[in-house]
Every structure is written in structure tokens, then in C-alpha cells.
Amino acid sequence: MKFFIDTANLDQIKEAQELGVLDGVTTNPSLMAKEGITGKDNILKHYVDICNIVDGDVSAEVVATEFKEIIKEGEELAELHEQIVVKVPMIKDGVKALKYFSDKGIRTNCTLVFSPGQALLAAKAGATYVSPFLGRLDDISTDGLNLIAEIRLIYDNYGFETQILAASIRHTMHVIDCAKLGADVMTGPLSSIDGLLKHPLTDIGLAKFLEDYKKGNS
Ligand code: G3P
Numbered sequence: 001m002k003f004f005i006d007t008a009n010l011d012q013i014k015e016a017q018e019l020g021v022l023d024g025v026t027t028n029p030s031l032m033a034k035e036g037i038t039g040k041d042n043i044l045k046h047y048v049d050i051c052n053i054v055d056g057d058v059s060a061e062v063v064a065t066e067f068k069e070i071i072k073e074g075e076e077l078a079e080l081h082e083q084i085v086v087k088v089p090m091i092k093d094g095v096k097a098l099k100y101f102s103d104k105g106i107r108t109n110c111t112l113v114f115s116p117g118q119a120l121l122a123a124k125a126g127a128t129y130v131s132p133f134l135g136r137l138d139d140i141s142t143d144g145l146n147l148i149a150e151i152r153l154i155y156d157n158y159g160f161e162t163q164i165l166a167a168s169i170r171h172t173m174h175v176i177d178c179a180k181l182g183a184d185v186m187t188g189p190l191s192s193i194d195g196l197l198k199h200p201l202t203d204i205g206l207a208k209f210l211e212d213y214k215k216g217n218s
Contacts, residue, residue, distance in 0.1 A: 001179050002056070004187035006167065008035045008046060012190045013053050019193070024056035026131070026167065026187040028087070028111070029063060044080060051081040059109045059129075061087035062097075070097040078106045085128060087111050090118045095125045102126025109165060116150040123160040129185065134178075135168035144168070145177050152182045172196055 002023035005016045008031040016022040027050070032038075037046045047060045058081070062073040070093060074086040078101075086101060087109040088094045094110065101108045102125065109129040110122035114137060122130040132151060134144025151164050166178040169188030172195030178186050186192075 001183065002163075002185040003193060004057070004059075004165070004185055005190060005193070006031070006169070006187040007189065008032045008037060008050070010035075010049060010053065013050060016190055016193060017054050021193070022054055022056065023185070024058060024083075024085075024187075025050050025054055026059040026087070026109070026165070028061050044077075047077070047080055047084060051083045054083070056083065057085045057107070058083045059085045059087040059111075061111065062089075065089070065091060065093060067093040067096050067100075070094065071100055074101060074106065074108075085109050087131075088127075090114075090122065095121055098122060098125035098127045102128075111167070114147070116147065116154055119147075119151040119162075119164075120154055123155060123158075123162040127162050129163045129165040131165045131167040131187075133168035134166055134174060135170040137168075138170075145174075145181065148178055148181045148183050 003021050004024040004026050005013055006026045008027045013025055032043055037043055050058050060077045062070050064070045064073045077086050078084050085107045088097050089112050090110055098108050098110055107128040109131055110127040111131045113119050113130055113132045119130045132147045137144035137147060148166055163184035165185040165187060166183040167187050169186050169192050172192050175186050175192050
């Protein structure tokens with residue numbers, strides 16, 4: 001399972017990278033705005049800064065919604081750095097763009113996916129990644145994890161190579177559940193990764209080991 005961090009915050013990206021388990025980064029226009037990154041030039045530079053911190057894929061989202069504009073913007077993003085994956089929304093022109101990029105060998109991440117049908121379309125169009133937003137489904141009393149399971153079943157039925165990138169992960173249990181369901185990738189906040197570390201018995205056990213060591217070596 002690949003671990004991506006879902007942020008445009010460079011300090012958090014560095015921290016996750018230093019842990020040694022980071023496989024990539026996802027961003028979106030809201031996450032960019034949260035970090036105060038505005039204006040096209042600043043946004044493009046920020047993507048390059050992120051690519052220079054991590055070894056893996058960095059999703060950069062287009063803001064165009066019309067086919068030709070999506071293509072223009074996506075090609076510009078892909079030119080920025082070899083690690084860039086062009087993030088395209090699940091709309092009709094987005095599906096056409098996924099197919100276009102796929103034929104040209106440009107890697108894509110189909111975002112804002114909320115149903116198995118949308119995920120099937122994204123795979124048919126050759127998306128590299130599909131991003132089902134499980135937290136946002138949970139927010140409206142719909143089982144987000146069930147969507148991950150449904151997409152896994154459909155992709156396995158036909159051998160689609162599109163990777164399931166479980167997105168809108170909010171906490172550590174989402175990570176564990178997605179791993180059980182066979183999501184290829186998870187993207188979440190740093191806290192969702194840090195939470196995997198924690199267990200009180202680890203802390204208690206380590207304290208006892210160190211105490212016993214001190215007793216035996218003092
Ligand atoms: O990767 C998608 C993600 O950024 C959305 O997360 O927490 O805004 O639903 P959230």
C-alpha cells in the first residue's frame with residue numbers, strides 16, 4: 001500500500017518524507033489556498049518545491065473544466081516535473097481528457113469520485129489513479145469504505161490497472177480499513193499516518209525495558 005500525504009504544507013511533507021514511508025503527495029486548490037499559495041506562478045513553483053522534497057508522485061490539479069483548457073493546463077503541469085500526476089475532475093470533459101492524457105503517456109489522477117460508476121469510467125478512460133473521497137461520503141451518512149470495496153471488486157473483475165487512491169481520509173482507522181479492503185494507495189493528513197505508530201502497550205513496554213536496563217547497569 002502506498003502512502004501519500006494530502007497537503008500542500010511543506011513542513012508536513014518534509015516530516016512525512018523523513019519518516020521514510022512516504023510515496024507521494026496529493027494537493028488540491030483548497031489545500032493550496034490553505035497554505036496561502038495563490039497566483040499561477042506561485043502555485044506552479046510550489047508544485048516543483050514539493051517534487052523536490054518527495055521521491056514519489058505529486059498530484060497537481062487542473063482548475064479548467066472545458067476539454068481543450070484541461071489539456072492545455074494539464075500539459076503545462078506535466079511539463080513542470082517528471083513526478084507530476086495531472087489531477088482531473090470526474091466530469092464529462094474530464095473523462096475525455098483522461099483518455100487524451102492516457103494516450104499521450106501523461107499520468108493522471110481522477111478526482112472527486114463518489115460512485116462505482118464514476119470509478120469504472122475513470123478506469124475505462126485509462127486513469128493512473130482514481131480518487132474516491134471516503135470521508136466526504138461518511139460526512140453525509142453514506143458508507144465511504146463500501147465505495148472502496150465496490151471499486152476494488154469491479155477493478156479486479158476486469159483487471160483494470162487504475163490504482164485505487166483512497167482519498168479524503170480523515171483518521172488512522174480509515175487507513176487500516178482501506179488497507180484491509182485492498183486500496184492501492186491512501187492519502188490523508190500527517191496525523192492519520194502518525195496515528196499508526198501509537199499503542200499504549202508499546203510505551204509501557206519500552207518504559208519497563210529502559211527501567212530494567214538502568215537497574216542492571218547502574
Ligand atoms: O484528497 C482529497 C482530499 O483533499 C479531500 O479531503 O478532507 O477535504 O474531504 P477532505
